[in-house]
Amino acid sequence: MTLTINGDSHTLDVEPGMSLLELLRERLGLTGTNSGCNKGDCGACTVLMNGRSVNSCLVLAAECDGAEVLTIEGLAQGGKLHPVQDAFIEEGAVQCGFCTPGMIMRAVEFLKDNPAPTEEEARAAIEGNICRCTGYERIVVAILTAAKKLKVKGK
Ligand code: FES
Ligand code: FES
Secondary structure, three states: OEEEEOOEEEEOOOOOOOEHHHHHHHHOOOOOOOOOOOOOOOOOOEEEEOOEEEEOOOOEHHHHOOOEEEOHHHOOEOOEOOHHHHHHHHOOOOOOOOOHHHHHHHHHHHHHHOOOOOHHHHHHHOOOOOOOOOOOHHHHHHHHHHHHHHHHHOO
């Protein structure tokens, strides 16, 4: 199979039962995407596949033939963090950091669909992403700050 990950084309053989998460972490060493529950409940493994967020633990690697996958490692451009990454840092939305890559990837997708969200919409957007540390308040604030940053950048 051939797929594009963070802009790079990869052609490889995968075992039938291998998940996209296993492919990323174990085969390709892209360990920024975290493995939590491994059954679709926590969102720690969220990546974008063809522009939409997916729980990569639930996607078979074999289903990704021809897909474009974006992980947290591919978000920064030209040595500069993505505005959503900047906002998470500035707003203190990161504690242990375990949920952070998945939260950020989900937020990137959400803000593309809804560039000027309300607080309630931002909160609802991350319902599938569990954070055990922050109580979610700073994460919601960070998403709203990221929306403003993206607006300024015209993205
Ligand atoms: S590790 Fe995939 S949803 Fe929890
Ligand atoms: S910052 Fe620790 S799980 Fe979210």
